[in-house]
Amino acid sequence: MRLLRWEAYCAILGFILTQVFVLVPGPYPMALFTFIAQPLFAIAAIGYLAKVIADLRRHRSL
Amino acid sequence: MNIDFRQIVMALGTLMCILGIIFCIRTARTRFDRADSNKEVNLGITRIPALTLARLLAFVSLIVFPAGAVFLANYHTFEGVHEVRGCASCHVMLPMVNDLQDPKSGTLAARHYKNRWIAEDQCYTCHSDYGLAGNLEAKMTGFRHLARYTTHTYHEPIQARVRFDNKNCLNCHAGTPKFEAVQSHHTAHERLVSNEMICLNCHGQAHPTSVQRTPGSADYARLMERMK
Numbered sequence: 001m002r003l004l005r006w007e008a009y010c011a012i013l014g015f016i017l018t019q020v021f022v023l024v025p026g027p028y029p030m031a032l033f034t035f036i037a038q039p040l041f042a043i044a045a046i047g048y049l050a051k052v053i054a055d056l057r058r059h060r061s062l
Numbered sequence: 063m064n065i066d067f068r069q070i071v072m073a074l075g076t077l078m079c080i081l082g083i084i085f086c087i088r089t090a091r092t093r094f095d096r097a098d099s100n101k102e103v104n105l106g107i108t109r110i111p112a113l114t115l116a117r118l119l120a121f122v123s124l125i126v127f128p129a130g131a132v133f134l135a136n137y138h139t140f141e142g143v144h145e146v147r148g149c150a151s152c153h154v155m156l157p158m159v160n161d162l163q164d165p166k167s168g169t170l171a172a173r174h175y176k177n178r179w180i181a182e183d184q185c186y187t188c189h190s191d192y193g194l195a196g197n198l199e200a201k202m203t204g205f206r207h208l209a210r211y212t213t214h215t216y217h218e219p220i221q222a223r224v225r226f227d228n229k230n231c232l233n234c235h236a237g238t239p240k241f242e243a244v245q246s247h248h249t250a251h252e253r254l255v256s257n258e259m260i261c262l263n264c265h266g267q268a269h270p271t272s273v274q275r276t277p278g279s280a281d282y283a284r285l286m287e288r289m290k
Contacts, residue, residue, distance in 0.1 A: 002093060002094055002095045002283060003090075003092075003093060003094070004089050004090065004092070004094070004120050004124065005090045007089075007124055008086040008087070008089045008090035008123065008124070009086075009090060011082065011086045011123060011127075011128055012082075012083050012086045012087070012090075012126055014128060014131075015079040015080075015082040015083045015086070015127075015128075015131060016079070016083070018075070018079055018131045018135050019076060019079040019080075021135055021138070022071070022072055022075035022079070022134065022135055023072065023076065023138070025138060025142050025148075025151075026151050027151055027208065027211055027212055028212055030139060030207050030208060031209065031211075031212040032173055033135055033139075034139075034205065034208060034227075035209065037132075037135075037278070040134060041128040041131075041132060042073050044124050044128065045124060045125055045128065048120065048121075048124040048125065048223075
């Protein structure tokens with residue numbers, strides 16, 4: 001595993017949108033959280049886990 | 063000092079998002095292949111290798127904090143949809159909410175509101191099978207409504223696609239002496255339970271009619287006034 005750059009940027013954007021929704025609840029922030037922030041978190045988590053698994057395989061831990 | 067759950071969720075959500083952003087920035091800058099595995103970091107109570115700390119931070123910032131933020135924000139959503147104010151935040155719902163709170167209105171919803179038959183969360187109490195708190199179909203309906211509202215792909219007056227479930231009424235009314243005293247409730251019991259017959263057939267309009275909610279109608283401007 002070398003970098004987790006794009007995963008971290010996805011998560012940062014997700015956190016920002018989530019923060020907006022938590023502070024100013026309304027239909028538009030809710031839509032941003034539901035349809036953008038949550039998938040961004042999922043993409044970040046999948047990217048991270050894929051790199052961790054690849055790393056473990058490379059080191060023959062799996 | 064009166065602090066409710068929503069304020070706690072707000073504070074925790076904010077804390078989690080800010081810490082998540084800080085940790086993510088740190089993770090984005092880390093080159094895991096170049097981190098010195100022999101270098102140690104002093105955490106006050108213990109010393110751990112810098113590479114281990116970087117990996118731990120990456121796990122926390124990409125898995126733990128996002129999971130926590132999603133949980134808290136969804137909790138925020140579930141709590142928010144219970145309140146009348148939450149329903150009124152979409153302007154297409156204003157006619158229903160304004161009518162509900164109009165003491166002069168004679169609709170079923172307004173009568174429940176002004177007589178305090180339902181003390182709080184009036185929308186949610188009668189529509190408890192709707193949206194995020196309902197079953198899977200209701201959740202999907204809630205998501206569809208959210209998507210259509212925010213993308214402006216709807217037409218006024220809005221029409222309910224789903225059939226109102228009599229269980230929402232019967233949850234409170236069934237079994238009460240007043241309900242049981244009416245013979246027609248016993249006669250129509252099977253049809254009421256199976257939703258073949260709806261309560262509104264006898265008990266009148268629940269909300270303003272679609273004609274009243276049509277832009278340009280005589281009642282439209284009054285019904286669309288923003289709540290104070």
